[in-house]
Amino acid sequence: MxxxxxxxxxxxxxxxxxxxxxxxxxxxxxxxxxxxxxxxxxxxxxxxxxxxxxxxxxxxxxxxxxxxxxxxxxxxxxxxxxxxxxxxxxxxxxxxxxxxIFADELDEQYVAEIIQTIRKIPGATTVISGKKTAYYETENQSFVDYIAQFYTGNQKLDDLTVALDDSIFKIAVYHPDGSEEHLYPALEKFQKYNLEVVVSGKFWLDIMNKDIxxxxxxxxxxxxxxxxxxxxxxxxxxxxxxxxxxxxxxxxxxxxxxxxxxxxxxxxxxxxxxxxxxxxxxxxxxxx
Structure with a gap:
């Protein structure tokens, strides 16, 4: 025993x-x-x-x-x-x-539209998670320091709507006042594009391919x-x-x-x- x-x-x-x-x-x-x-x-x-x-x-x-x-x-x-x-x-x-044993790749067809929608949500910040690294466009250093504990590899870009030379797994969205209330109502509409939109934590929401x-x-x-x-x-x-x-x-x-x-x-x-x-x-x- x-x-x-x-x-x-x-x-x-x-x-x-x-x-x-x-x-x-x-x-x-x-x-x-x-x-x-x-x-x-x-x-x-x-x-x-x-x-x-x-x-x-x-x-x-x-x-x-x-x-x-x-x-x-x-x-x-x-x-x-x-x-x-x-x-x-x-x-x-x-x-x-x-x-x-498995690696998905997010359909990038609607990425620009999703990013532009997120930009209109007050307080929301985006991280695109790729196989090589994670990408963000915020200038907020406190947020960058915060996500470093989850995304040990990360890189700042001027514009996340530009096509990336990477396999993208998901779009992760953060809101300091809560994802369920402040993010999901604005982003659930993207499920019509055969995407998963899921509240993944108190402050986080993830968007991925359907059935991922x-x-x-x-x-x-x-x-x-x-x-x-x-x-x-x-x-x-x-x-x-x-x-x-x-x-x-x-x-x-x-x-x-x-x-x-x-x-x-x-x-x-x-x-x-x-x-x-x-x-x-x-x-x-x-x-x-």
Whole structure:
């Protein structure tokens, strides 16, 4: 048995007793990053290395899945990167053991129109996320410093409506007063162009090709590795995690999650500031 100091709640113990086969065959654990795996200071729990080694010993693959740029995810995992899978750009880009297994390219036909619409929204700022790097046009240095934690590679351009020599995964839009209220109403109309427009965080909204989401990326990974939804556990906190919830038998919304995510998930984990992802994983490992 894997020994870590942890408290298993009465409800969880009762659920285990009534479900003898609970998670006996878990082979894949997939987690969102911001608001889920990372705490509010964007930190990884100091317990993660020990837990990760135990997951590896049990042949359970740990997979971060985020709206972040790929390098903005992998930087947290060091040498472990070469043996892990990662889902980046809200499902638009996926690697496994440092090999690309899926890369989408945003249809650029409507990019200029989208950028021009965003420019008319007071307080909105745009980041175009490409395979080579991320691009922005704002002069606001505070914003540039802020996005550097998510987009470790970034470049300023004078005009984002100009065609780029890069594969573009998505358009990410930031609003300091909230994306659901201030961005989505103005940008949802672009869904008519066969694009996904999704609120991906309290302050962020993403625009991608239709059917690009974490759920479809997870399904591709499951098929690649011959792992079923019944062998999959997922964690998330915002609306861009909902499609992923549908691809796993064991779906967890964080205590701090958006209400719609809690409705979509089957279970609830402790908040990200209590490292609820690792708390749930420890409960599982200690119960086996």
């Amino acid at each position: 894997f020994h870590l100091q942890t408290l298993i709640t009465y409800d969880y113990q009762l659920y285990l007793m009534n479900n003898d086969r609970l998670m006996n065959d878990i082979r894949l654990i997939v987690t969102d990053m911001d608001g889920t795996f990372l705490n509010s200071e964007h930190q990884v729990s100091p317990e993660f290395p020990e837990i990760y080694e135990e997951l590896k010993r049990r042949n359970i693959l740990f997979v971060p899945a985020s709206g972040r740029q790929m390098s903005g995810i992998t930087k947290y995992f060091g040498e472990k990167e070469k043996e892990m899978a990662f889902i980046a750009e809200n499902g638009g880009y996926m690697i496994y053991k440092n090999k690309e 989401n974490k759920g479809n990326a997870l399904e591709k990974l499951q098929k690649t590795l011959n792992i079923s939804p019944q062998q999959t556990m997922v964690f998330g906190d915002y609306m861009n995690d909902i499609e992923m919830m549908k691809k796993a038998e064991y779906s967890y919304a964080m205590q701090n999650a958006h209400p719609s995510v809690k409705e979509a998930a089957k279970f609830e984990a402790l908040s990200n500031n209590n490292f609820g992802v690792l708390d749930t994983i420890k409960n599982y490992l200690n119960a086996k």
